[in-house]
Amino acid sequence: MKAAPSAQRLLLDVQAVDTAIAQEEHKRKTLPEHAQIAEGQKIRRSLIEAITAADTVVGDLEAAVAKAEADLVPVKERQARNQKRVDDGAADPKALQAMIDELAHLERRISDLEDAQLDVMERLETATAERAELAAQRAECEKGLRALMTSRDDQVADIDAQLAVEQDKRAALAADVPADLLALYDKIRARAGGVGAARLAGKRCEGCQLEATASALDRYLSAADDDVLRCEECDRILVRNG
Numbered sequence: 001m002k003a004a005p006s007a008q009r010l011l012l013d014v015q016a017v018d019t020a021i022a023q024e025e026h027k028r029k030t031l032p033e034h035a036q037i038a039e040g041q042k043i044r045r046s047l048i049e050a051i052t053a054a055d056t057v058v059g060d061l062e063a064a065v066a067k068a069e070a071d072l073v074p075v076k077e078r079q080a081r082n083q084k085r086v087d088d089g090a091a092d093p094k095a096l097q098a099m100i101d102e103l104a105h106l107e108r109r110i111s112d113l114e115d116a117q118l119d120v121m122e123r124l125e126t127a128t129a130e131r132a133e134l135a136a137q138r139a140e141c142e143k144g145l146r147a148l149m150t151s152r153d154d155q156v157a158d159i160d161a162q163l164a165v166e167q168d169k170r171a172a173l174a175a176d177v178p179a180d181l182l183a184l185y186d187k188i189r190a191r192a193g194g195v196g197a198a199r200l201a202g203k204r205c206e207g208c209q210l211e212a213t214a215s216a217l218d219r220y221l222s223a224a225d226d227d228v229l230r231c232e233e234c235d236r237i238l239v240r241n242g
C-alpha cells in the first residue's frame with residue numbers, strides 16, 4: 001500500500017487519540033464504585049430478607065402477647081367471682097373449702113400465665129429492637145449506596161464528556177487519512193490490542209517494542225517514503241519519522 005508520508009504520520013495522531021479513548025473507556029468500565037455498589041446491593045438484599053424475617057418474628061410475638069393477655073382474662077374473672085362468694089360467706093363450710101382450694105389453684109394458674117406473658121413480652125422487646133437495628137443498618141447501607149451512585153454518575157459524566165471531546169478529535173483527524181490506509185489501520189488495531197500504527201524509533205518498533213533485524217531495518221530504510229511499512233515482528237503499520 002502507498003500513502004503520503006504526512007498521511008502515515010497522521011495515523012500516529014489518530015493512534016494517540018484512539019489510545020486515549022480506550023483508556024477512558026477502560027476507566028469508565030473499571031471504576032471501583034461498580035464493585036462497591038454491587039457489594040452494597042448484595043448487603044441491602046440480605047438486610048431486606050432479614051427485616052422480612054424479623055417482621056414475621058415480631059408479628060408472631062405480638063400475637064403471642066395478645067393471646068397471653070386474653071388467656072388471663074377468664075381466669076381472673078373466675079378468681080374475682082370466687083373471691084366474692086368466699087367474702088360473702090354464701091356457702092356451707094364444705095363448699096367454702098372447695099372454693100378456697102380452687103382460689104389457690106387459680107392463683108398458681110394466674111402466676112404461671114403472667115410468667116408466660118412476661119416471657120413473650122421480653123422476647124417481643126428483643127425482637128423489636130433487633131428489627132430496629134436491621135432497619136437502621138438498611139438505612140445506613142442505602143445512604144452509602146446513594147453516595148456511591150452519585151460518585152459513579154459524576155465520574156461517568158466526566159469520562160463521557162472527555163470521550164466526546166476525544167471522539168470529535170478523532171473524527172477530525174481521521175477525515176484527513178486516506179480511506180484505505182484508515183481501514184487497514186482499524187483492521188490491525190482491532191486484532192492487535194488497540195494499537196494499529198506505531199513509530200519506528202531508531203531500530204525499535206514502538207508497537208511491539210522489538211528491535212528490527214538488520215535485514216528488516218535495511219528494508220525499512222530503503223523503502224520509498226510513500227510505501228506503507230509493516231513491522232516484521234507484530235505486523236503493525238510502521239511509521240517512519242518524516
Ligand SMILES: [Zn+2]
Pocket residue numbers: 198205206207208209210231232233234235236
Ligand atoms: Zn512491531
